[in-house]
Amino acid sequence: MTRIDIDNNQTKAANANNNSRMFEKRFNHVREIGEEIVSKHSASVDRDARFPYEAFEALKAEGLMGAYVPEHLGGMGMTITQLGALCYELGHHCGSTAMIFAMHQIMVACIVHHHESSDYLIGYLENVSQKQWLLASGHSEIGTGGDLAISKCALEPKDQGFSITKLAPVISYAEDADAIALTCRRGPEAQERDQVQIILNREDYVLERLSDWDTLGMRGTCSLGYTLNGTGKNEQIFPVPFSNITKMTMSPVAHILWGYLWAGIANDAFEKARIVATGHARKKPGTTPPSVQRLSQADSELFLIRSSLANLALEYEQKLSEQNIAVFDDINFAIKINNLKVTCSEKAFEVVMIAMMICGIAGYRNDSELSLGRNVRDIISASIMINNDRLLGNCGVLHTSV
Ligand SMILES: Cc1cc2nc3c(=O)[nH]c(=O)nc-3n(C[C@H](O)[C@H](O)[C@H](O)COP(=O)(O)OP(=O)(O)OC[C@H]3O[C@@H](n4cnc5c(N)ncnc54)[C@H](O)[C@@H]3O)c2cc1C
Known part of the structure; x- marks a missing residue:
């Protein structure tokens, strides 16, 4: 390795460190917004089926509409994995806020990956970061x-x-x-x-x-x-066919970011169940109450969801870094991305239902601190938002066409 290579690698490592420090700071801000603002208004957003204005005012104030816009266009230049972490965090506090945030970022990613140097579309990205436009x-x-x-x-x-x-x-x-x-x-x-x-x-x-x-x-x-x-x-009009946008950006980014936010909804249910199961364990030391065993089952489902998301997000970022649309013709990758959506949506639902078994009536009540009402209702949308049966059908066609 030459001296220049070493210097370049050190610069890259330093940038990566700076980037991860900066991300940690931003992530903590999102967590604060989640705990102090998003959670506070989530019940009225749900009850009145209204836009989460307070949440988006706070997210925009942090510049987060431009989270995926490259830094040279005024954005934060986050990675898909980093966006996923934000969706996961928001999912704990309000499924709708997390979904709106994810849907916006998916549209931004479509422009970032497919502007083909169009002045108009590049200007759009600047507006997203400077004016905090919501797409x-x-x-x-x-x-x-x-x-x-x-x-x-x-x-x-x-x-x-x-x-x-x-x-x-x-x-x-x-x-x-x-x-x-x-x-x-x-x-x-x-x-x-x-x-x-x-x-x-x-x-x-x-x-x-x-x-x-x-x-x-x-x-x-x-x-x-x-x-x-x-x-x-x-x-x-985007300068590339929509079929390119779907295979390179819309399907992968949507399935990854949705998966992260559904995991957040499920993990919030898990945390409520943990409170109840811990109470059961303390009441009967030396025994393993059924709720404690079920908690472990939910944890292993969550582990599967999170590791599938992390692996696919990394594989996606790797493919993106090749800057060659042809790498997205990979049928196996398309199948994996569809499987990710089907698996995350089904497993997240299972986790929420296990949490319901653990929390019992406290989870079933709408007026309890441990209520799982919103978690259940929000997570049901996961399987029908691009129907899992349709995705499984598409995967079947891909499997049998190779
Ligand atoms: C919370 C939420 C927010 C959404 N937001 C948006 C949005 O902002 N913008 C947007 O464009 N869309 C949005 N959607 C719509 C979503 O992306 C899907 O297009 C929509 O959920 C599919 O609707 P569907 O159930 O009628 O369709 P389908 O997928 O057609 O499903 C209906 C039935 O058809 C069956 N089916 C499966 N495969 C096939 C097949 N090959 N041929 C025929 N039938 C089949 C399914 O099993 C199911 O029984 C949103 C959906 C949800 C739940």
Whole structure:
């Protein structure tokens, strides 16, 4: 190894240390926000199915909308693993806040990875970090089920740009977002799989409500249905096909960040169960009450979730560092990323249900400090948010096509 290599490696190690120290500081701020603000308002966010304004005011004040924006564009330049840690932490306090935070970061990642040096999209990232814009996603469409790889709506050429009308069954926090990224066919003649992603600013679209959001859980995501009518300039169309965005960014980042926040919801339930099981153990020293045994079972499920997330997040970061879209043609990686989502959603639900068995009536009550009501209701969304059966079906096709 030459002297220059050694110096470069030392600089890299020093940067990594600085980065991890800086991250630790930011993580601690998020934990404080979680404990002091997000938790405090989570019950009213859930009860009233309202946007978590207090949480986002605090997260924006820390500049966290730009967490994944590269530092040279004014952001924090976090890694996916670091974003995952923040989603995990927020998941302990309010599932809806964590989900909104994750969905925003997924949209930011789409721009970071696919701007292809477009001045417009790079400017967008600067706005996200400087003005703390919040980005929403309108990828589902009425009439296509949960299959995000097809669109019915299409861009209609207009002046120097386009117009678009999309019937969206759910756009989370649409009315509180500064912009919405959405998919559509490239043009009126395009096939249903010939999709592009566009980004519309608040002043570019009008939303007409189609349905309310009175759901079991994730109530603060305010995921109403809308007819979206919008117009834009051609520069608002991402310069790569949506299929590239999905395989390299949207699926992996969504499944990893969702997995982390579901793990946070499950770990919060585990911590409540631990309080109860510790009480049982203290009452009967020298014995192993059933709740203590169940606690260990929940812990091993959580271990599986966390280690699967950590491994896949690292593998994803490794692939990203190769800066070559072709590495995402790897079928085994696509299967792993789908399996991650299915496993995390199912195991997190199991952990919450084990916690319910341990906490008993205290967990079942809505008015108890150990209530698991919100944990249960929020975690149910995990299996249907991109239906696990659909993902298993897709994996089956991939398995049998090799
Ligand atoms: C809390 C929450 C927030 C959301 N926020 C957003 C958002 O902001 N933006 C957005 O675009 N979307 C959002 N979604 C929607 C989500 O991403 C999915 O598109 C949606 O949950 C799928 O809806 P579905 O159950 O009707 O569809 P489907 O996936 O079609 O599932 C319906 C049924 O079809 C079955 N099925 C499985 N595979 C197939 C197949 N191959 N063909 C036909 N049927 C099949 C399923 O098993 C299930 O029984 C959100 C969802 C949730 C739960």
